[in-house]
Amino acid sequence: ATWKAGLRGVDSDVPEITKNIVHHVQTTLARQAYNIDDMGAYQATALAVREDLIVNWNETQLTYTKKSPKRAYYLSLEFLMGRTLDNALLNLGMKDKFSEGVNKLGFNMEDVLHSERDAALGNGGLGRLAACYVDSSATCELPVWGYGLRYQYGMFQQLIAPDGSQLEAPDPWLDNSNPWEIPRLDVTVDVRFGGHAEKLEGNRGIWSGGQEVLAIAYDCPIPGSDTKSTNNIRFWSARPRRGFDLQSFNAGNYERAVETSNSAANITNVLYPNDNHYAGKTLRLQQQYFWCAASLSDIMRRFKNTGKDISEFPNLVAIQLNDTHPTLAIPELMRILVDEEDVEWNAAWDIVTRTFSYTNHTVLPEALEKWPVQIFEQLLPRHLQIIYDLNWTFLQAVAKKFPNDVAKMERMSLIEEANGRQIRMANLAVLGSFKVNGVAELHSELVRTTILKDFVDFYGISKFANVTNGITPRRWLDQCNPSLSALITETLGSRAWLKDLYLLKGLLKYEDDVAFHKKWAASKANNKQRLAAYIKSTLGVTVDPRAMFVIQVKRIHEYKRQSLNILGVIHRYLTIKAMTPEERAKVNPRVVLFAGKAAPGYWMAKLIIRLIVNVGKVINSDPDVKGVLTVLFLPDYSVSLAELLIPASDISEHISTAGTEASGTSNMKFCLNGGLLLGTVDGANIEIAEEVGEDNVFFFGHLTPAVEELRYNHRYNPIPVQEKSPALAAVLDNVMSGCYGEASIWEPFINTVRQGDYYLISDDFDSYLNAQAMVDEAYTKDPKEWIKKSINTTARMGKFSSDRAIMTYAEEIWNIEPVKI
Numbered sequence: 068a069t070w071k072a073g074l075r076g077v078d079s080d081v082p083e084i085t086k087n088i089v090h091h092v093q094t095t096l097a098r099q100a101y102n103i104d105d106m107g108a109y110q111a112t113a114l115a116v117r118e119d120l121i122v123n124w125n126e127t128q129l130t131y132t133k134k135s136p137k138r139a140y141y142l143s144l145e146f147l148m149g150r151t152l153d154n155a156l157l158n159l160g161m162k163d164k165f166s167e168g169v170n171k172l173g174f175n176m177e178d179v180l181h182s183e184r185d186a187a188l189g190n191g192g193l194g195r196l197a198a199c200y201v202d203s204s205a206t207c208e209l210p211v212w213g214y215g216l217r218y219q220y221g222m223f224q225q226l227i228a229p230d231g232s233q234l235e236a237p238d239p240w241l242d243n244s245n246p247w248e249i250p251r252l253d254v255t256v257d258v259r260f261g262g263h264a265e266k267l268e269g270n271r272g273i274w275s276g277g278q279e280v281l282a283i284a285y286d287c288p289i290p291g292s293d294t295k296s297t298n299n300i301r302f303w304s305a306r307p308r309r310g311f312d313l314q315s316f317n318a319g320n321y322e323r324a325v326e327t328s329n330s331a332a333n334i335t336n337v338l339y340p341n342d343n344h345y346a347g348k349t350l351r352l353q354q355q356y357f358w359c360a361a362s363l364s365d366i367m368r369r370f371k372n373t374g375k376d377i378s379e380f381p382n383l384v385a386i387q388l389n390d391t392h393p394t395l396a397i398p399e400l401m402r403i404l405v406d407e408e409d410v411e412w413n414a415a416w417d418i419v420t421r422t423f424s425y426t427n428h429t430v431l432p433e434a435l436e437k438w439p440v441q442i443f444e445q446l447l448p449r450h451l452q453i454i455y456d457l458n459w460t461f462l463q464a465v466a467k468k469f470p471n472d473v474a475k476m477e478r479m480s481l482i483e484e485a486n487g488r489q490i491r492m493a494n495l496a497v498l499g500s501f502k503v504n505g506v507a508e509l510h511s512e513l514v515r516t517t518i519l520k521d522f523v524d525f526y527g528i529s530k531f532a533n534v535t536n537g538i539t540p541r542r543w544l545d546q547c548n549p550s551l552s553a554l555i556t557e558t559l560g561s562r563a564w565l566k567d568l569y570l571l572k573g574l575l576k577y578e579d580d581v582a583f584h585k586k587w588a589a590s591k592a593n594n595k596q597r598l599a600a601y602i603k604s605t606l607g608v609t610v611d612p613r614a615m616f617v618i619q620v621k622r623i624h625e626y627k628r629q630s631l632n633i634l635g636v637i638h639r640y641l642t643i644k645a646m647t648p649e650e651r652a653k654v655n656p657r658v659v660l661f662a663g664k665a666a667p668g669y670w671m672a673k674l675i676i677r678l679i680v681n682v683g684k685v686i687n688s689d690p691d692v693k694g695v696l697t698v699l700f701l702p703d704y705s706v707s708l709a710e711l712l713i714p715a716s717d718i719s720e721h722i723s724t725a726g727t728e729a730s731g732t733s734n735m736k737f738c739l740n741g742g743l744l745l746g747t748v749d750g751a752n753i754e755i756a757e758e759v760g761e762d763n764v765f766f767f768g769h770l771t772p773a774v775e776e777l778r779y780n781h782r783y784n785p786i787p788v789q790e791k792s793p794a795l796a797a798v799l800d801n802v803m804s805g806c807y808g809e810a811s812i813w814e815p816f817i818n819t820v821r822q823g824d825y826y827l828i829s830d831d832f833d834s835y836l837n838a839q840a841m842v843d844e845a846y847t848k849d850p851k852e853w854i855k856k857s858i859n860t861t862a863r864m865g866k867f868s869s870d871r872a873i874m875t876y877a878e879e880i881w882n883i884e885p886v887k888i
């Protein structure tokens with residue numbers, strides 16, 4: 068292909084590659100070429116690849132500067148990148164040559180790739196989505212930058228204690244130095260905290276005093292696939308403004324002098340490990356403001372370099388808010404415009420509201436951010452004034468449009484008056500944005516009709532949109548599933564499908580082709596063996612790759628209902644135990660795999676992990692079910708572990724209570740890899756079923772509209788579990804019988820199911836078992852039909868490429884266009 072000619076390094080031959088790797092071993096790493104391990108080989112290879120990335124990065128950025136197109140900025144507190152080397156090699160089209168070079172040096176590429184640590188600067192779905200979006204924006208040649216924080220410690224490492232509980236260890240991911248970042252020690256921003264704010268005429272203000280923290284930029288190049296276009300994520304790191312406070316130092320107060328420097332550097336220390344749950348920690352708000360202020364100052368500086376008038380700002384800049392975490396960017400841009408750029412208040416607000424758009428990722432009430440006014444007073448006094456001034460004008464407009472509706476005004480206000488006074492970040496994000504989107508059709512509809520209904524009434528429906536999430540097919544098929552990727556490329560005759568995922572439809576021609584079926588099944592078997600080998604080497608457990616692999620991997624949360632899965636497993640266990648040996652021989656053998664982290668403070672989620680582990684221990688050591696049922700919890704779920712698990716699934720479970728999972732993205736990853744979906748009618752499951760056909764998914768459970776009434780009944784006319792589902796009652800009794808550990812351990816969890824049952828386990832249990840029976844039947848009755856379903860699933864996943872999603876943002880929200888490098 069012609070594009071390759073222009074990519075630096077692509078012409079370089081294997082001898083040149085090996086020479087460069089050896090050069091880095093000797094000069095950058097200062098080691099002897101004949102005395103390095105896999106880690107050394109990884110570092111040297113990464114340094115060699117990095118050079119190629121940087122050349123493309125420079126050319127891309129120079130082109131943006133010269134052409135000065137409208138740009139989009141993706142503000143996300145999380146970028147869950149995983150490993151970079153394999154992805155970079157594939158996107159640059161250099162994997163084969165580098166593998167050969169690495170081989171010549173006596174190393175195995177797989178081992179070298181696995182020496183890299185994951186960059187885990189994210190919790191789960193929202194952070195991984197940001198990573199997929201930057202990949203797609205580079206691939207689609209869109210001028211997009213990400214802005215994030217350079218946490219010293221990423222997502223914690225999960226350990227499982229002997230009693231089955233989750234333990235957390237820190238993730239010092241930067242300890243071995245990070246070849247993928249470019250420190251920009253010259254790119255710095257002063258960020259102020261505290262002090263006092265004065266108001267002048269015309270809503271102008273002066274903010275002074277307090278403490279200043281220095282933000283330092285670290286850039287991370289993001290290569291597109293099959294293009295020179297290489298975008299950037301700028302991660303900010305906090306440094307104390309002054310090493311120490313001279314005055315205190317001279318006064319002999321050494322402790323106080325270093326105190327400021329400690330607290331400043333703290334800001335980017337650690338990623339908050341909460342997922343779908345708001346925690347009102349002051350340091351978190353400091354992180355948010357530090358990052359928003361540094362990013363906006365940087366964006367403003369770049370805009371000013373174009374020489375355009377400030378009124379042109381929204382014509383050259385679009386800023387996407389990834390959830391409410393960067394909402395402070397709205398009052399911060401107001402502050403910059405009004406206080407520093409002398410823009411009149413209303414003109415400034417016009418600029419702001421033509422710049423921002425906001426993506427909502429949840430309708431769960433416990434996840435909506437609300438910050439106590441008191442913390443704002445101390446930390447961000449000028450922003451509090453701005454928010455009050457905005458609220459004043461806004462509520463007048465609301466009162467004008469809906470006279471005498473005090474309740475509506477109270478709901479829409481930026482300030483919640485109950486529970487101490489709190490700032491509602493979602494309301495502020497809506498107010499300051501020109502577009503608000505949800506992440507799947509159902510979710511966007513729920514946003515419009517529940518949490519933001521008042522705002523739809525006020526602004527009209529056109530401000531509210533949907534952009535269904537997507538995933539990058541580069542990482543989530545080409546990279547993680549080489550055997551399937553090769554089969555697809557061989558069958559379709561080119562790799563074009565990687566950049567136009569709808570081309571997978573071409574596989575449908577072979578849905579009944581026996582030879583193709585054989586290859587398809589061989590790829591899946593190969594991926595299952597690969598996973599089985601990993602399980603053997605890490606847990607010492609042997610699993611039979613011929614068994615059906617059932618996988619549920621995601622953050623542990625009550626709404627995601629890993630509990631339903633494990634209770635279903637217990638039901639299966641009890642059923643098999645009650646069988647005769649002849650009957651047992653006919654059961655479809657299953658390996659049920661779980662993985663996922665619980666927030667360290669989420670006690671119930673941790674209890675559910677403990678239950679899964681302990682149920683697994685009992686089942687895996689019971690000779691009655693040997694070879695028929697295996698249950699494992701794989702510790703320390705990560706992007707890299709996902710890359711191993713996802714290609715190996717026969718079935719994956721996405722079984723949230725209807726209406727609670729905004730979208731889900733792992734559902735897409737499994738289906739793209741030919742795993743079938745077992746799930747509820749929720750989030751993007753619905754759209755997956757629309758694409759792949761309802762016959763090719765296993766749906767169960769109550770629908771969203773039923774949920775509220777069911778919950779009401781749980782409260783006011785509860786029906787005992789025994790009556791609703793005798794099967795579930797038996798399972799709960801079994802757990803309480805002590806066979807998995809003392810009843811008192813599980814009682815708090817069992818009680819949530821027996822009473823209240825907010826997530827509707829008891830309402831959906833029988834339906835869930837029924838769906839599992841359908842799975843068994845489909846899997847055992849006709850293997851050909853199963854493979855056909857699998858082929859159909861992959862072939863019809865075109866919609867879920869993040870290229871489609873990012874192009875929708877580009878065209879319908881940001882109004883930006885591709886730039887050829």
Ligand code: 26Q
Nearest residue numbers: 192193341343345346428506728729730731732
């Ligand atoms: C907020 C305040 C303070 C501390 C932490 C947080 C916080 C952090 C992370 C709140 C939420 C998150 C993460 C949310 C998340 O991952 N949501 C998921 O986003 C995916 C991408 O859109 C969806 O597919 C999932 O459905 C949604 O759960």
